[in-house]
Each structure stands twice: as structure tokens, then as C-alpha cells.
Amino acid sequence: MLRPLLLTAAVLALAGSATSAYTFDQEGTVAAPRAASHDGQPLDDDFRIEGHAATTTSSTIDRAGVSARPGERATSGAAVARNQAGLALRRKAGEHVDVGLEVDGAWGPTRTTRDGAPVDAPDEPVLDVALAVRASTPLGDDGSFRIGWAVNAGAHQAPIRRDAGSTRRDAAFLFRAAMVPSLRRGVVTLFGSFGVATETDVPASVFVSDRQDDPGVVHDTVGVALTVAAGASVELGSGARVTARVGDALSRRVDAGHYGPQVDVGLAFDLGK
DSSP states (O other): OHHHHHHHHHHHHHHHHHTOOEEEEEEEEEEOOOOOOOOSOOOSSSEEEEEEEEEESSOGGGOTTOOOOTTOOOSBOEEEEEEEEEEEEEEEEETTEEEEEEEEEEEEEOSBOTTSOBOOOOOSOEEEEEEEEEEEEEESSSOOEEEEEEEEEEEEEEEEEETTOOEEEEEEEEEEEEEEEEEEETTEEEEEEEEEEEEEEOBSEEEEOTTSOOOOSOOEEEEEEEEEEEEEEEEEETTEEEEEEEEEEEOTTSTTSBOOOEEEEEEEEEEOO
8 A cells, every 4th residue: 555655646746846936047149230231222123142241349238348147147048149151143123223132141249248247148140041132213204313122031040058058049039121312323333221120039047837838948039129221332343242241230138228339241242234
């Protein structure tokens, strides 16, 4: 009689321990929000292949003298990558419209989280994949001045370490939209960009109740930042074009209110007719 009772008690104890609540810690890397890529002008040819590289020149996430107060835990476990690079394939879908696929990577995490807490974030790159739709509306008879529009939707995949273990990945929703006033004069186009872009975060700690399944590493879309940029594109001939712009992302989630100036340089080649 005693042995069945002991066995039952052991099974109940194991079941109770298997469903008890717990908390795990995380450290991850996320990409800085950026303006959707567009100079406000339509594609001249059927296809465009373009690449770009960007760097945050002076990140406010990692400014000198910022650190968490002793004994205070950060609510964010996410460092922000300083550098970005990517490729895009675009196809003309109408006189003033093109569609495309954009793939980006971001690396070089800051030494602190958004909350200013020291963090040893993963060095593996953040990966973004997005579908892009761009359009432009000519204003005036010659079409030199236009209002461009750009929308990106896809997934943002971040590298995350859980409980200082191996690096795993989790995806979050990615969205960008921008209005782009644009003025073309000969081979030079001047443009501005005003829009929004999603921000993502890696919570520093995740609580799992006894009624939940283990979610694995957690990476969430937590809001949107306002994006601003200004730049110029220059036609080099034979379908080649170079673009340079300077921008920033404004956010209440960053203590200083913005992520820091970002310089972006791109090179594109138009193909077909």
C-alpha cells in the first residue's frame, strides 16, 4: 500500500515541477529603424538592381557615460546594430509604379541597450526581408517635381541569446512607409523623406506562467519610429545611378529621442526597356 502512495506522490511532484512558472533572461541585437528607400522618381527601364550600405555615425544608444544604475534591471535586452547593407531587385509595374524585393543585414551592436544597461549582444547579423511597392505622382507639366510614395512589408529576424546560451533567432513584423518629395534637374535628383518604420525589441527577461508553453526566444514589434532623410541621386550614364542620403529615426523609446545620424550610400543599375 505504501509503495503505490509513494509512486503517486512522486508523479505529482514531477508534474508540479514541470508546470511551475519561471523566468529567463535574453540579450539580442536589433536593427535601427530607417526610411524606406526611394528618391521619388519612377524607374526609366524595366528592371533595377541596387545595393546600399549605411552606418549610424554617432549612435545615441551608445553615447558615453550612460549605464544602468546599480541594482536596476533594464527592461530591454536589445542592442542596436550600427551598420547596415542590402540588395534590392525592382520591376516596373506601371508608368509611375514599381514593385520589388529588398534583403538587408545589420551588424555591429552597441555596447548598451536602449535603457543604457551594459549588454553583450550577439555579433551575428540581423536579417530583414521585405516586399516593396513604390510610386510617384508628377506635379506640373514637365514632371520634374514629384511626390513619391514607398511602402515595405516583411519580417525582421534578430539573433538572441537566452540565459547566456547559444544564439537562436526569432522574427518580428517589419513595416516602412514614406512620402518623398523629389525635384529632378538634368541628371541630378534632390529628395526628402518623411515616414514611419517599425521598431523591434528583445525583452531583457521573459516570464512564463505555469499555463504557458515555453515560447523560446522572444522578439517583438513594439511600435513605430518617425523617419526623416534628405539626399540626392545622380545618373552616371549607361543605366547606372548613385544615391547618397542622411537620415535619422525619432522615437520615444530612445532616451535621447532619436537613434543618431545615419549616412546611406547606394549604387543602382537599370536594365531593359
